[in-house]
Amino acid sequence: MEQIIENKINKISDSFTTYLPDNIVEIVGGYAFSLIMAIVIFLVGKWLAKKLTRLLTTVLRKVKGMDETLIRFLVNIVYYILMIVVLLTSLSELGVETTSFLAILGAAGLAIGLALKDSLGNFASGVMIILFKPFKVGDVVTAAGVTGTVNEVGIFNSIFTTPDNQKIIIPNGAITGGSIININANPIRRVDLLVGIGYDDDIKKAKDVLHTIVSSHEKVLVDNGITIAVSELADSSVNFVVRAWVNTPDYWAVKFDLTEQVKLTFDKEGISIPYPQRDIHHYNKD
Incomplete structure (x- = not known):
């Protein structure tokens, strides 16, 4: 009886050792190839995204009257869009369902948008200031109850220096929400x-x-x-x-x-x- 049980165990062990290595090699080999391809796609895509954004920066700087802040803003937007495409392509190569990922990303974006609605409002106001240019760096402006020289026009806020050399950071939403007096706009x-x-x-x-x-x-x-x-x-x-x-x-x-x-x-x-x-x-x- 003991001999029969021992023979059964040996047969099962032989079968396991016969098939397992080949299956492991096949599975690991398939995933390794997909992983390597995903990494290659990500690295090459990131390199291309940087090259394209550098080219876009060069082209935009040759446009007469193009503001440097607007150039940086547009280049950053294009770069992040390209990187999202590259990331989704890499995940697709790994077998990840990108449609589900996009749905999750959309839901997360909605939640973040609701939580950061004030910041998004300042962001939209910053885009308006950059596009319509009610003032530029170096102008003396009265806005949001503050009078000072514009040092920087950012996406979310702008930085003024008052006549007594105080640095004031004003949210862009407060600037576009009221009257803007550009004191030295005219010669x-x-x-x-x-x-x-x-x-x-x-x-x-x-x-x-x-x-x-x-x-x-x-x-x-x-x-x-x-x-x-x-x-x-x-x-x-x-x-x-x-x-x-x-x-x-x-x-x-x-x-x-x-x-x-x-x-x-x-x-x-x-x-x-x-x-x-x-x-x-x-x-x-x-």
Whole structure:
């Protein structure tokens, strides 16, 4: 009896050792070939994606007026799309059902989109800023309640530097959600001053003095016209509006200089700049 059982065990063992090695070699060989092909497809596809994006970058940089931020954005989008195609092709070579993978990827994308809706809104606003260019790097802009020089226009946010050298990062959604004032978009700007004189002063003399001050300033664009006119008979003064055109980079220098010159010249000419005042009449009933 023991001999019979031993013979059975030996026969089973012989059968197992006879068929198992060949099956293992066949299975491992098939998967190894698919794995090697998938790796080759991935590496070659990644190399091609980088070559194509470099070529696209070169072509876009030759386009006149193409913004560097927009170039980087488009190149990154194209690269990631190509890499997704390469990854799906590699997975298909391994026998993975890409349709199921795409469905999972779509569901994950929807969930991520709902979770990051604010970030996606900033992303969309960044694309709008890059495409429509309401401002560019170096412009002085007032947006989202902040005035400063644009240092960087990113996909999700933009970086401003304020006149007192503070760095402010503003989400692009906040920028496009309100008014955008591009202060130095145009080559020239108008300087506006409001100057008051006393009611006892000579209006014509004050007007002539103001015109001399403005027209003699070297940075004022006299050919663009100078406006000096009485704008208001106010409670305490007769107010003049003074308007002159200057090159945009000279705006603040001219504004400050004209203000100082008005005070110095008025003092020299004996023209008063009155303090706020009120006349009080007292009546005695007796």
